[in-house]
Amino acid sequence: MVWRRLTSRGDGRDGNGDGMALSDEAVRDALRTVRDPQLGRDLISLRMFGGSVIDGGSVTVHLTLPMHGYPSEEELKDRISNALAKVGADAVDFDIRIDVPSWQGNGQQAAIGGVKNIIAVASNKGGVGKSTIATNLAVALAHSGASVGLVDADATGPNLPTMFGLPSGYQAESDRGLHPVERYGVRVVSLGFLIPPGAAVVWRGPMIGSAIRQLLHDVEWGEIDYLLIDLPPGTSDASMSMAQEAPIAGAVVVSTPQQVALEDASKAVTMFEKLDVPVFGIVENMSYFITPDTGQRLEIFGHGGARDAADDLEIDFLGEVPLATEVRAGGDDGKPIVAFDAENPAAEAFAAIATRVAVKAAASALLQAPTIPVL
Ligand SMILES: Nc1ncnc2c1ncn2[C@@H]1O[C@H](COP(=O)(O)OP(=O)(O)OP(=O)(O)O)[C@@H](O)[C@H]1O
Ligand SMILES: [Mg+2]
Numbered sequence: 001m002v003w004r005r006l007t008s009r010g011d012g013r014d015g016n017g018d019g020m021a022l023s024d025e026a027v028r029d030a031l032r033t034v035r036d037p038q039l040g041r042d043l044i045s046l047r048m049f050g051g052s053v054i055d056g057g058s059v060t061v062h063l064t065l066p067m068h069g070y071p072s073e074e075e076l077k078d079r080i081s082n083a084l085a086k087v088g089a090d091a092v093d094f095d096i097r098i099d100v101p102s103w104q105g106n107g108q109q110a111a112i113g114g115v116k117n118i119i120a121v122a123s124n125k126g127g128v129g130k131s132t133i134a135t136n137l138a139v140a141l142a143h144s145g146a147s148v149g150l151v152d153a154d155a156t157g158p159n160l161p162t163m164f165g166l167p168s169g170y171q172a173e174s175d176r177g178l179h180p181v182e183r184y185g186v187r188v189v190s191l192g193f194l195i196p197p198g199a200a201v202v203w204r205g206p207m208i209g210s211a212i213r214q215l216l217h218d219v220e221w222g223e224i225d226y227l228l229i230d231l232p233p234g235t236s237d238a239s240m241s242m243a244q245e246a247p248i249a250g251a252v253v254v255s256t257p258q259q260v261a262l263e264d265a266s267k268a269v270t271m272f273e274k275l276d277v278p279v280f281g282i283v284e285n286m287s288y289f290i291t292p293d294t295g296q297r298l299e300i301f302g303h304g305g306a307r308d309a310a311d312d313l314e315i316d317f318l319g320e321v322p323l324a325t326e327v328r329a330g331g332d333d334g335k336p337i338v339a340f341d342a343e344n345p346a347a348e349a350f351a352a353i354a355t356r357v358a359v360k361a362a363a364s365a366l367l368q369a370p371t372i373p374v375l
Helices: 024-031 074-087 130-143 207-217 237-245 257-274 304-311 327-331 345-367
Strands: 001-003 049-055 058-065 090-099 113-123 148-150 172-174 177-180 181-185 186-190 224-230 251-253 279-285 317-321
Touching: 001 251, 001 327, 024 049, 024 058, 049 113, 074 090, 090 257, 113 130, 113 237, 113 257, 113 345, 130 148, 130 224, 130 251, 130 279, 130 327, 130 345, 148 207, 172 279, 177 207, 224 345, 251 257, 251 304, 257 279, 257 304, 279 304, 279 345, 304 317, 317 345
Parallel strands: 058 090, 113 224, 113 251, 148 186, 148 224, 251 279, 279 317
Antiparallel strands: 001 090, 049 058, 172 177, 181 186
16 A cells, blocks of 8 residues: 655635535546546556545545556646646555456466466577576566566476576475465466476477477466466467467567577567467567677677567567676576666666566456446
């Protein structure tokens, strides 16, 4: 709960509400005119208004935000305060709670108990940084206060145990399924916890499907706001199975700036469209390199191609992550940069992308169905 008293807005005489007694109805009507800066719809149809307490000219607005670390909180409060000043409020307080809305899907896939939003991290190309991005986004979302899970869906080359610094043998299993391993605030499930590191596992298509099903459904997740899935490269069995096994709120497509990587990213976008999975947008990884000695910015693989590709594909550009030794070292040492060096520009980039992903998830969940005003 956050309580904050905003500065008094005078006696209401400067608004239209001269002498008018405030009522909950008047507050509601005023908020019908206020649009959420991120989601672009009014607060009533977004179900963000949870009622008001009126005491003379003072109003306490119960406001529900759809994500942790909501980036436009102050702007939203200003919009509300201004709208209420016009109907005669002279002081506005807020009682804020956070309720991450849940993506319902189209009803064709079984929901995962307790999991609100499933987000796939994918690319057609190998080695572009899917696992690195999935790991750091998961940690960033957890740091914002959300409950986060992460599934390593790369059956043949699971890397998340290394990136989280957890060797095999960690995953506990019971009659009720796998227990996620919690680290850096993220609940992780990976076949890599079950098989010895470096062991070659030969999977056939149907086996991958059933492994994915288990990694999603036979897990004691608890309450999860965002379940990220780190996919193997390619339009593989894993991606197909996953889209069939669970309602995916959206996909984050990772690319590096070179033309070949962008072509592969476009294929991933097409694949998700065919699978009827919404695409949240593209991330450009290894976007640029800052030389430590001179601070010069080098664009080793080119730069900005992913933004252009996003424009061409008419999807969002979610941000760019620099090529940084610390990111690579964090992956190798099991110490994600977001958890260990939050001020590093790469960590800041991950945090900004995590915020955009959470906004996209909130927008999908809240705007997916016709929103019926709650009276
Ligand atoms: N921004 C970055 N800066 C420096 N190194 C990075 C960056 N992103 C990823 N790497 C490194 O590049 C390598 C490949 O990254 P990662 O394993 O995340 O890619 P991937 O797309 O998941 O690969 P695969 O297709 O094999 O699953 C790793 O060593 C990782 O640490
Ligand atoms: Mg990977």
